[in-house]
Amino acid sequence: MNDETVLLAHGSGGKMMKRIIDEVFFSAYAGDVLRRADDAASLPIPPEGARVALSTDTFVVNPHFFPGADIGRLAICGTVNDVATSGADVKYLSCGFVLEEGYSIDELRRVCASMAEAAREAGVEIVTGDTKVVNRGHGDGVYINTAGVGFLPAGRDLSAVHIKPGDKIVLSGSIGDHGIAVISSREGLSFSTTVQSDAAPLNHLIAAVVEAAPDVRCFRDPTRGGLASTLNEFAEACGAEMHVNEADVVVHPQVMGACEMLGYDVFQVANEGKMVCVVPPQEADAALAAMRGSRYGEEAAIIGEVRAGKPRAYLHTPFGSTRILDMLVGEQLPRIC
Amino acid sequence: MNDETVLLAHGSGGKMMKRIIDEVFFSAYAGDVLRRADDAASLPIPPEGARVALSTDTFVVNPHFFPGADIGRLAICGTVNDVATSGADVKYLSCGFVLEEGYSIDELRRVCASMAEAAREAGVEIVTGDTKVVNRGHGDGVYINTAGVGFLPAGRDLSAVHIKPGDKIVLSGSIGDHGIAVISSREGLSFSTTVQSDAAPLNHLIAAVVEAAPDVRCFRDPTRGGLASTLNEFAEACGAEMHVNEADVVVHPQVMGACEMLGYDVFQVANEGKMVCVVPPQEADAALAAMRGSRYGEEAAIIGEVRAGKPRAYLHTPFGSTRILDMLVGEQLPRIC
Numbered sequence: 001m002n003d004e005t006v007l008l009a010h011g012s013g014g015k016m017m018k019r020i021i022d023e024v025f026f027s028a029y030a031g032d033v034l035r036r037a038d039d040a041a042s043l044p045i046p047p048e049g050a051r052v053a054l055s056t057d058t059f060v061v062n063p064h065f066f067p068g069a070d071i072g073r074l075a076i077c078g079t080v081n082d083v084a085t086s087g088a089d090v091k092y093l094s095c096g097f098v099l100e101e102g103y104s105i106d107e108l109r110r111v112c113a114s115m116a117e118a119a120r121e122a123g124v125e126i127v128t129g130d131t132k133v134v135n136r137g138h139g140d141g142v143y144i145n146t147a148g149v150g151f152l153p154a155g156r157d158l159s160a161v162h163i164k165p166g167d168k169i170v171l172s173g174s175i176g177d178h179g180i181a182v183i184s185s186r187e188g189l190s191f192s193t194t195v196q197s198d199a200a201p202l203n204h205l206i207a208a209v210v211e212a213a214p215d216v217r218c219f220r221d222p223t224r225g226g227l228a229s230t231l232n233e234f235a236e237a238c239g240a241e242m243h244v245n246e247a248d249v250v251v252h253p254q255v256m257g258a259c260e261m262l263g264y265d266v267f268q269v270a271n272e273g274k275m276v277c278v279v280p281p282q283e284a285d286a287a288l289a290a291m292r293g294s295r296y297g298e299e300a301a302i303i304g305e306v307r308a309g310k311p312r313a314y315l316h317t318p319f320g321s322t323r324i325l326d327m328l329v330g331e332q333l334p335r336i337c
Numbered sequence: 338m339n340d341e342t343v344l345l346a347h348g349s350g351g352k353m354m355k356r357i358i359d360e361v362f363f364s365a366y367a368g369d370v371l372r373r374a375d376d377a378a379s380l381p382i383p384p385e386g387a388r389v390a391l392s393t394d395t396f397v398v399n400p401h402f403f404p405g406a407d408i409g410r411l412a413i414c415g416t417v418n419d420v421a422t423s424g425a426d427v428k429y430l431s432c433g434f435v436l437e438e439g440y441s442i443d444e445l446r447r448v449c450a451s452m453a454e455a456a457r458e459a460g461v462e463i464v465t466g467d468t469k470v471v472n473r474g475h476g477d478g479v480y481i482n483t484a485g486v487g488f489l490p491a492g493r494d495l496s497a498v499h500i501k502p503g504d505k506i507v508l509s510g511s512i513g514d515h516g517i518a519v520i521s522s523r524e525g526l527s528f529s530t531t532v533q534s535d536a537a538p539l540n541h542l543i544a545a546v547v548e549a550a551p552d553v554r555c556f557r558d559p560t561r562g563g564l565a566s567t568l569n570e571f572a573e574a575c576g577a578e579m580h581v582n583e584a585d586v587v588v589h590p591q592v593m594g595a596c597e598m599l600g601y602d603v604f605q606v607a608n609e610g611k612m613v614c615v616v617p618p619q620e621a622d623a624a625l626a627a628m629r630g631s632r633y634g635e636e637a638a639i640i641g642e643v644r645a646g647k648p649r650a651y652l653h654t655p656f657g658s659t660r661i662l663d664m665l666v667g668e669q670l671p672r673i674c
Binding site: 014015017042051221268 | 344351352373375378379381382387395419420422423431432435465466467469470475477480482484485494496497558561562570605607665667668669671
């Protein structure tokens with residue numbers, strides 16, 4: 001394609017839209033289903049598929065490229081992870097672009113290449129899509145919505161409502177990396193070591209935990225609102241107390257330094273490649289071992305437990321004190337996903 | 338909710354995001370599945386479901402409200418219609434919002450109410466969602482992505498590749514209404530009669546046609562690029578000629594007048610409540626009767642036929658001449674969906 005920037009006509013439904021679809025999107029990641037270009041993709045249900053899992057996420061991160069990832073990788077990983085938390089085998093993605101008139105086609109190609117790579121790694125297929133173009137000065141170059149479809153085998157019903165007192169809380173690795181990577185990149189902050197986003201597809205990690213700990217209660221990825229939001233959501237859903245030992249939660253030194261400098265609570269900072277799961281105590285070690293054996297779970301740890309009580313989350317500090325781990329109230333880090 | 342406009346914190350993942358979700362989105366259209374607020378919705382596959390149909394569309398129409406419809410109604414109908422074209426029973430929608438900081442909560446409620454009404458009419462359920470907020474001056478108040486899931490009974494395989502010479506082309510009603518309604522509203526054009534958008538869910542109309550004409554080849558809704566794009570896509574897919582009689586295509590007089598005034602080819606103007614189907618000749622009358630018996634098909638007509646030849650679309654005028662019905666090349670009416 002000779003066009004160097006996005007034109008309004010690329011969203012017209014006419015020949016130019018066909019061209020950007022063929023030469024940018026299809027050439028980056030189309031398989032047989034997407035290439036059919038039907039209005040709806042027709043997808044087989046696997047023999048063991050008893051239910052469909054559906055999730056969606058729109059990505060408006062600013063800037064589009066930052067250490068460790070970019071908006072394309074996020075757009076795949078974020079939705080893959082949301083679908084995978086249900087215990088589903090994630091299979092298919094839809095993809096809706098909002099492009100700004102004048103956006104660089106070269107940059108769009110880089111975003112699509114990153115999507116293609118993340119989709120390959122996750123083992124998912126982009127099967128249907130849509131392209132809209134908004135006038136120059138609106139949007140922000142590119143926004144990407146993805147919706148994901150997975151299949152749940154019969155009897156699999158993971159949900160925070162199943163959490164019980166005595167259960168253990170397992171976290172797949174360090175917290176705060178993604179939010180700090182994006183904000184550092186945006187604000188031009190530099191640290192002695194660059195903080196890398198942790199954005200990663202965690203569907204294989206989840207599958208390994210489900211196999212090793214078949215009574216696992218639920219998974220959730222602590223994205224916007226951070227680990228604090230996830231734990232509060234768990235507490236609300238099951239009506240019990242979540243207790244976390246601060247010493248068991250991995251925070252990389254440069255992330256901790258950035259949080260101190262910027263006045264952020266690292267427990268409220270977003271992650272894009274971490275998973276929290278709650279398991280019955282007798283399966284905690286198996287779940288931990290499964291995480292640690294997975295590509296993105298080397299730093300996994302059992303970080304706490306569930307106790308009977310009012311729905312609240314508590315953090316036990318290394319100094320013996322306890323504080324309430326509250327949900328974020330205002331806005332801390334806008335546009336980080 | 339006391340907030341009068343969208344705040345960045347409404348996209349934070351924290352308490353304020355929970356509030357806008359509960360008090361605006363859930364109160365407008367949440368059923369049991371959405372209220373569970375799991376990261377992924379878990380949905381039953383019906384016994385006859387042999388395949389899953391998936392489609393997505395993002396809506397960036399400007400203005401948000403225009404005669405006959407609004408961005409909320411479009412966001413439901415557009416995706417319902419895309420999924421329904423496959424012959425699937427449309428069941429579930431995901432919904433991703435991109436909100437602009439400062440956008441009116443009252444207007445957002447009106448958009449959500451319109452979505453709820455269109456979803457009820459279509460008989461579909463919004464089961465999962467996402468909310469992002471972008472800074473003031475970016476976006477345009479609200480963009481909405483919906484992805485739709487439907488189920489295809491075993492053996493149903495509708496596709497333009499099945500079109501054969503001799504087949505008839507059936508159109509469910511007048512063309513050009515939606516595009517002209519939006520552009521008139523945006524440009525402040527007024528005609529003696531207001532042109533109303535035709536935005537409508539057509540899944541029930543399609544189901545009626547499939548029942549009456551079981552050998553129907555395919556459906557497509559002529560949205561961006563208009564009827565001309567749809568016919569050219571059909572021609573490409575089946576490798577044959579599409580012939581349409583202009584006299585059989587209904588165009589409302591005020592739409593024709595607007596097209597003449599603005600220099601638009603009505604065959605390239607978008608529709609949001611029309612369906613084209615191709616049927617074998619022996620089922621054409623049954624398909625037509627089924628459309629005419631449906632709420633949105635009173636003006637349905639057999640508008641042409643398929644002939645062997647090179648993939649092209651032709652329009653036969655009432656004066657006996659024939660012209661090639663080409664796809665739109667540039668951009669005619671940006672932001673009409």
